[in-house]
Amino acid sequence: MPTQGGTAVARPALVDRECLEQRELATLAPYAVCSLHSRGRVQPEAVDEWRTCFQRDRDRIVHSRAFRRLAHKTQVQPLPGSDHVRTRLTHSLEVAQIGRSVARRLNVNEDLVEAICLAHDLGHPPFGHEGEHTLNELLSEAGGFDHNLFTFELLDVRERRRPHRPGLNLTYEVREGVLKHGSAPSARQIERVAEEGLRPWEAASLEAQISNLADEIAYNSSDLDDLMRFGDGNGERLAGAVRELEVYRRIRAHAASRELEEADLDSSTSRKVLITEMVGQAIGDCVEATVRNLQRCHIRSVADVRRCGDRPLVCLDSELESMYGELRWFLTVNFYRTHKVRVRAEEGVDAIRRVFAVLVSEPSRLPPAWRGELDCRDRRAVVGAYIATMTDRFLLDLDARLR
Template sequence: MLFPRERLLEWEAERLAPYAQRSAHTRGREYPEPESPYRTPYQKDRDRILHTTAFRRLEYKTQVFPNWAGDYYRTRLTHTLEVAQVSRSIARALGLNEDLTEAIALSHDLGHPPFGHAGERVLHELMREHGGFEHNAQALRLLTRLEVRYPGFPGLNLTYEVREGVATHEAAYALGSKGDYPGQGTLEAQVVDLSDAIAYAAHDLDDGLRSGLLRPEELLEVPLLQALAQEEGLDLARLSELARRILVREVLGYLITHAILATHERVERAGVKSADGVREHPERLAALTPEAERAHGELKAFLRERLYRHPEVLRERRKAEAVLEGLFQAYTRYPETLPKEVQARIPEEGLERAVCDYLAGMTDRFALEAYRKLFP
């Protein structure tokens, strides 16, 4: 039995919730092109994202711990895959379009520079007088301009809804693209945003414990961890490897369940009946229950104080600052040392933006190697 695109679109019409974004109702692509006979538009988008150079580079970009710190710590790639898994779990429970959800999740961090959020802060400071830097805006640049893989158009020519999902990721995002993508975004995009916060809280806890930077007895300060440990019969003061995995799994399960319950309740209360109704609603509908939101906030505050500000983590941040500042200053002063393809973009983009794009695309180890070559 074959399932051509037309049958897949019918399946969506029959089974998805009324507030889900159906593939048949896409606002389309910037450049017209034929669709796949056996994939929906969002499945085609997902596949294009997976095959980009930017996606592969995520394997060697820092989440919290740099790639060389150990084989088992999350990288920006494994974080992205975990966000996709959490997003699809929530989307399926709510009757949303899983393919659109997955495409947005896989692309949401493509614009992150090397060295995690430290790298983003450094590039923003360096570009302050040249338009700034923000990883969501950079992801949109990659998807619409910088990834050149087709002869007929720049970028990947993704559907409006995937581009919208990247542009509206995180409520604080406000660097220009909101004018092109007004509103709250689809519920699929909002679910990815929420899943991102859920995933990094759980896996940063896991990596912090694995590294030894977080001590098990410190977890007693977090009410959610105390409660979950008590339910599972775990002793937080003496966590074995198996107990740590159980605890992290329970944290994920708790937050995912409360995200599903709260989002469903808010959608029902709002009475939205279409994807446009979600976009036009005055506030975001994807959320945690008040109880889980409070618990999630306490966990994030704990991680911020005990992990992200740990001297070992801060030491790596200082390295990131030195490397990116040094590379930026060297390349803007001596642009002839840039690769030819980067030099070719200077007349159109400007020197600083072309350098910034080049640095943002680097992996951690490529940036370090480039720094060693310039400053032996």
């Protein structure tokens, strides 16, 4: 044993998986999903000595190629516009931070929330929602395209940790959280949930519901921030329009300090004050609204959560949700449909259409690994999946090479 001045120095106590699991059982709320109670993995595997199953899932997602590609995929604003523009990667990190904050206050499983948050956008194709709409149209006779379903395909099949084992082999709870993501799952999502044995009749876990609302809080606040930072160049007009929003008035009325009251919204610092207050207040509102639902529905266990399938337990209050509706319309008019965003989106859409047409007509130009799928899958579906994995930059480069 090491000594210091002749006195033995004890070895520091380490925290292993069993300790973490027991800590969860002892401290988390009774309706939280504990790692020890996970329904497991499709392919059984040995447990890790130091990490819980949900911590391992999070780590596998972070180290996946699909996660790294998010750094070069459009969120809303065209990527070449600024080094500070948000990407799918920064958005996912912001969602995870918000999700963990909500989970911590509600005393549920932060690691499970974080894993779902980090994975939720992996299946987005290049050029944001316009890219998704285009792929869905091109694949209309081959099953369509849904980024939530493609996220699941990436995690379950296309990402590989072992040479002869497809997918990341994530836990039931993370896979369920990904497939049940979204306020209104599509019919194809529900069908896939049933196919995978993920119980479509059950409500998602509280942790999955938190990740869904964290996504909404993140994109509303970050899109407003990006609009004011990279908008139409008329900062004074935008600032005036923002001040007229009900959500701004509410944020200002409940602000923790007088900084927002004094802010002119034209400066970077003032915008940060606004967005900080907006996120913080939304988190607090979410927690209070969720607590009311937990009490009203007498939620005392995970099974109780699962039985409440008619509407989410994790939510915002109706007043703030209505204000968010006004904000989303404001962002649609002043950001999502602006000329700068549309021009770049149309450039991406045109590239997707051209690359799709070339590869469908000349599948020999697909990479070997993708050509190997042509014997068992519709050619259009294979090409669509290949395009969906691309970053904005790779798509444009490939489009130029194929011309």
